[in-house]
Amino acid sequence: MAVDYLILKDCKVKDQLPPERLIETIKDRNRAYSVRNMLMDGGKSEEEIDNFEFTLQKMTPDGIQNSTHKISDLITKTSILDTLSPTCTDCPVANSQPFGCLGVVHYPISAKCENWLAQVAFDSYKKGEIYSMMIKFILDKKISGEEINIDRQQNGLLFELKKPVEIVLSRSFFSKKTINTSQLIQMILGVGVMQFTHMNHLLMLFGGCLVSDEKPIDRPSKYHTEQNRYMYLGLELPQNADKSINDFYNLFQQIFLTMVNNEEIAFDR
Numbered sequence: 001m002a003v004d005y006l007i008l009k010d011c012k013v014k015d016q017l018p019p020e021r022l023i024e025t026i027k028d029r030n031r032a033y034s035v036r037n038m039l040m041d042g043g044k045s046e047e048e049i050d051n052f053e054f055t056l057q058k059m060t061p062d063g064i065q066n067s068t069h070k071i072s073d074l075i076t077k078t079s080i081l082d083t084l085s086p087t088c089t090d091c092p093v094a095n096s097q098p099f100g101c102l103g104v105v106h107y108p109i110s111a112k113c114e115n116w117l118a119q120v121a122f123d124s125y126k127k128g129e130i131y132s133m134m135i136k137f138i139l140d141k142k143i144s145g146e147e148i149n150i151d152r153q154q155n156g157l158l159f160e161l162k163k164p165v166e167i168v169l170s171r172s173f174f175s176k177k178t179i180n181t182s183q184l185i186q187m188i189l190g191v192g193v194m195q196f197t198h199m200n201h202l203l204m205l206f207g208g209c210l211v212s213d214e215k216p217i218d219r220p221s222k223y224h225t226e227q228n229r230y231m232y233l234g235l236e237l238p239q240n241a242d243k244s245i246n247d248f249y250n251l252f253q254q255i256f257l258t259m260v261n262n263e264e265i266a267f268d269r
Helices: 012-016 019-041 046-051 071-077 080-088 111-127 133-140 146-151 181-189 196-205 243-260
Strands: 002-007 053-060 063-070 102-106 166-171 176-180 209-212 221-224 229-233 265-268
Touching: 002 019, 002 243, 012 019, 012 080, 019 046, 019 063, 019 071, 019 080, 019 102, 046 071, 063 071, 102 243, 111 166, 111 181, 111 196, 111 243, 133 176, 133 181, 133 196, 146 181, 176 181, 181 196, 196 243, 229 243, 243 265
Parallel strands: none
Antiparallel strands: 002 102, 002 265, 053 063, 166 176, 209 229, 221 229
16 A cells, blocks of 8 residues: 655656556556566566466455456556656656656555654754744644544554654643644645645755755756756655655655656645
8 A cells, every 4th residue: 555646747658648547557567577576586487477367456435356467468568668668768857767757655654754754844843934834834724634643543554653753843831832743744645736835845844955066966956047056855864764764755855856847746645
């Protein structure tokens, strides 16, 4: 289970594969190769692998649906991706990756990731108002995070933590001002289509947009013609990052590319 996201930039790929079909086609290809590689590691022959059938479970409004697929058929069915992938080479939002406009945040989201998100947000809050506009929005609009809290009750399938991490913004003798990671994650994954202002507030909270004379080699960047410098997201990936942290780090980089190229990004939870 996962949250899919897609940068809504018009391109030749989406002309032939509308967003929903593009996402499903890439998922099918990834599933086929994942099973194929597993069987190869297990010593199966090419013929055995090609003829191997596996069952996929898909959650639908009508409940769980099962479908059976042969690996060779699924790879053939998704072969259009081989034809379309070269068109992504020069795409400014693809980050030099085939179909790089599409990404995923996998469930379950780890406790380690939530603690990281909380710490980054708190550190930004302490820097001042320009970095904490998203927190101000959460407080002013009374964003509850209730959608995320409901997801937490799914027996650990979606979140390791049953309760969000609390972020204490200020404290007095009688009270304290707080937000929590359910509210943050709702602002990250629960917005449907994310537009410029939302992206800007979010990125200022998670790294801020920095500039450099040299092009960064470890992350996406955008050349700013007026300043003659490179813009990039200042968020740092921890050395001990787990899969969830990597997923969110990659998402923030994709949101950066979306914003600086004046596009929008859509989420499917």
